[in-house]
Amino acid sequence: MAKMESIFIDCAWSLGDREEMDRDGHIVLPGLLTADARTRLVEALSRIQSLMPGDEEYKPSHYAAEYNDYLASLIGHPQMRDLVHEVLGEDIRYDHCVSLNRPGGNGGAHWHSHEYGETRPELGFVRIFFYVNGFAPGDGALKVVRGSHLFRDASIDFQSDSALREDWIQDKVHPVTGQPLEIEELSAPEGSVVLMWTHAAHAVTPRRAGSDTRWTVVYAYRNPGLPSRARWLSEAFEERGVPGAEGLLSLY
Ligand SMILES: O=C(O)CCC(=O)C(=O)O
Numbered sequence: 020m021a022k023m024e025s026i027f028i029d030c031a032w033s034l035g036d037r038e039e040m041d042r043d044g045h046i047v048l049p050g051l052l053t054a055d056a057r058t059r060l061v062e063a064l065s066r067i068q069s070l071m072p073g074d075e076e077y078k079p080s081h082y083a084a085e086y087n088d089y090l091a092s093l094i095g096h097p098q099m100r101d102l103v104h105e106v107l108g109e110d111i112r113y114d115h116c117v118s119l120n121r122p123g124g125n126g127g128a129h130w131h132s133h134e135y136g137e138t139r140p141e142l143g144f145v146r147i148f149f150y151v152n153g154f155a156p157g158d159g160a161l162k163v164v165r166g167s168h169l170f171r172d173a174s175i176d177f178q179s180d181s182a183l184r185e186d187w188i189q190d191k192v193h194p195v196t197g198q199p200l201e202i203e204e205l206s207a208p209e210g211s212v213v214l215m216w217t218h219a220a221h222a223v224t225p226r227r228a229g230s231d232t233r234w235t236v237v238y239a240y241r242n243p244g245l246p247s248r249a250r251w252l253s254e255a256f257e258e259r260g261v262p263g264a265e266g267l268l269s270l271y
Pocket residue numbers: 117119128146148160161221223235237
């Protein structure tokens with residue numbers, strides 16, 4: 020296979036990063052994407068956007084890698100594999116690749132978490148967000164609650180910050196630090212990558228009406244061992260395979 024262009028400016032993942040992610044539930048790697056990757060990702064994500072809404076059963080946004088070869092080529096990219104191995108260890112599978120483009124005026128997302136292995140803590144599931152052109156607080160920004168992932172609660176579902184505070188957060192403290200749980204809004208410069216354990220509580224603030232489109236894609240990976248509800252991957256795609264993604268596409 021031809022040598023692939025770098026997608027990350029460096030791969031200096033440290034033990035400290037791993038500790039931070041395990042404690043907080045997420046880590047922001049500011050400006051990690053190369054200029055070349057940012058350009059190609061905007062192209063690819065614009066293309067996906069132009070295909071929307073598309074087929075309701077097989078949405079271009081949910082099966083983004085199946086609609087775009089560049090997005091597919093990143094599933095098993097050597098730097099992506101290295102990063103996923105740092106987080107999940109030896110045995111990894113691809114789960115999904117979803118475009119999360121948010122044009123000006125987009126409503127954001129309410130508080131939620133995602134499922135996988137609630138009773139099997141040894142099975143990890145990581146979401147890797149590429150915030151290609153970044154975001155500022157209050158403008159398509161990711162919100163988090165440090166430590167929320169440690170509860171492995173797949174059913175977090177609240178419409179507002181106050182609803183989350185008055186309910187789920189109310190009777191909990193951070194299991195590691197003992198601190199009260201708190202809502203935090205992140206900011207991410209252009210090219211930032213955010214890694215998040217799938218059970219972390221998260222939400223997205225609306226994109227301001229006058230803002231440009233926030234170009235974002237998420238790649239999700241897991242340790243095999245259980246079925247996965249979010250595994251948006253067609254049989255045809257699995258059978259066809261993706262160069263470089265050998266061994267990653269199967270469920271088990
Ligand atoms: O759009 C975002 O920044 C996050 C979307 C999200 O919640 C997800 O993909 O799990």
